Amino acid sequence: MTQARLGCIVNEELAWGDVGLAISLGLSQFHPPFVEMSADSELIERFCSPQRPTIGCWALTEPDHGSDTVGPPEDYLSDPARRPNCIARPEGSDFVINGQKAAWVSNGSIADLAVLFCAFDDRSGTLAGSVFVVPLDLPGVERPPPLDKLGQRSLNQGEIFFNDVRVPASHRVVDPEIYPLALEGMLAFANAAMGQLFVGVARAAYELALDYSKERVQGGRPIFEHQSVRGRLFEMFTRTEAARALARRVAAHNAASEPVLQYSIATKVFCTQAAFDVATASLQIFGANGLTREYPIEKILRDARASLIEDGCNEVLSLVGASKL
């Protein structure tokens, strides 16, 4: 429980400084539990040693499958009309991976290893899902330059292409039978963490506006003394506190029992929306100065905007959460 609370504090503080960097850092250490599941001592030695840190990434999204991938797991890949862009097939005692993951894979162009959630074709004609740990220096892996984007610019993102990439059987760490459970568990983990991070973004936006309102003089007094500005600041304070309360409550819940997806989704949707709303209100308090790169609020607003899409669009996540009620 203490560890869960500490995790919330660390996530909030890192994101207060720069949420793109905080996400990159979090994902960089995402792979060791999956690598350990391989029971492959060479792989574990190479990718899980604290003495030789490596960078990981979570490769789920595909060019033709964004929201599809976070949809109810029982639907994923079961509709033959939805062709996956990345497929692994058995070949002798190995697996061979072909296709591509989308440009949205965080750390995609700098990672040493991908935790690859992809379709699996056992050659029976029916597709299922599997998770592979794939060192990204293997022959057949290609990575174009990273994406240029509006927000969270410090978070590296880029496509990964797989051209006949061969991995031994030990690199498949989740088979089709438990794939839906693994996907749901990952979404529950990632959504809860996103909520905690965006509490930090909301707080940064609120604190910047509060400080600015005490410095900026209009009508002969600091704008903080104008009733409407104070009212807006209180609304921002309230939303930030409410977001933190939910994020910590869900973190405590997830630490005490199996993570429950709908609670994690509620956290992600509520906290990212709170961060965006507070950042928007903060920029308004900065007036025209808020629009310039002289002040950090325009950057925070851009970072918060990306979060409404990241790790699943909030509307789609809400539908997934609703399906669990």
Ligand SMILES: Cc1cc2nc3c(=O)[nH]c(=O)nc-3n(C[C@H](O)[C@H](O)[C@H](O)COP(=O)(O)OP(=O)(O)OC[C@H]3O[C@@H](n4cnc5c(N)ncnc54)[C@H](O)[C@@H]3O)c2cc1C
């Ligand atoms: C900053 C950032 C970081 C990311 N990091 C990663 C990562 O590390 N790994 C990774 O694999 N992916 C990552 N992603 C990808 C992310 O998960 C997807 O962008 C997200 O799932 C949405 O998919 P999409 O962008 O293809 O949008 P689409 O699925 O094309 O959706 C477009 C629009 O249609 C709506 N829509 C789509 N389907 C439905 C539906 N069934 N019902 C109602 N509305 C619908 C959506 O709400 C949205 O408004 C990241 C994205 C961002 C922005």
